[in-house]
Amino acid sequence: MNKVELFIPCFIDQLYPETAFNTVKLLEKAGCEVVYNTEQTCCGQPSYNAGFWDEAKIIGQKFLGDFNVEHPIVSPSASCVGMVRGGYDDLFTNSIEHNTCRSIQRNIFEISDFLVNVLQKEYFGAELVGTAVYHDSCSALRECKIKEEPRRLLSHVGGLDLVEMRGQETCCGFGGSFAVKFEGISAAMAEQKVLSAMEVKADYIISTDSSCLLQLQAYIEKHQLPIKTMHLVDVLTSGWANI
Known part of the structure; x- marks a missing residue:
């Protein structure tokens, strides 16, 4: 069984909690053991997009500490995955968190990408x-x-x-x-x-x-x-x- 860490963005947590629960169900149907760290919060994208990079870096540091670099991190949000994969280059390149950041960037996936390209599963009986x-x-x-x-x-x-x-x-x-x-x-x-x-x-x-x-x-x-x-x-x- 594949162990995955679930990242639920603040947007979904606050406004679409049913989508979060359905993400767990879908990953479990795909044969995954889902781990959810309840201490997780935001990836820092709102602050980053608004130009507050110092604040975004503080939030990003917490994000990097909330997830295990050894497991795939899956999220039902392409914008948050895009932030970690791209925006974190601006925040953490050549910083003390550089290596941890690179490991997380390689291991975070939007859910359709993960299902199709990593697990190679497309049918779920929907x-x-x-x-x-x-x-x-x-x-x-x-x-x-x-x-x-x-x-x-x-x-x-x-x-x-x-x-x-x-x-x-x-x-x-x-x-x-x-x-x-x-x-x-x-x-x-x-x-x-x-x-x-x-x-x-x-x-x-x-x-x-x-x-x-x-x-x-x-x-x-x-x-x-x-x-x-x-x-x-x-x-x-x-x-x-x-x-």
């Missing part, structure tokens, strides 16, 4: 009836180089028809503090993404970043549109009770 589009988050696509992995996993979901939409690789407009500082632009980008999904008659917008889903779901609810967002993990654990 069922979800409807048409869906997969939203390529900027972090997943550009930082983690993840594109085909989520699609391969979704192709095995019973009843789900996965289609592509216009502007497939366009940003949803969240971008952390960007959505606050540039609300008008951010909302217009969300509108474009949601309308593109509705053009292909999608019932669901699926992604591996909850921050993107929060952004899109807010627009959907404000305008009362007949479409729903779902995290990839929640899709892959759908319908298990019916099997």
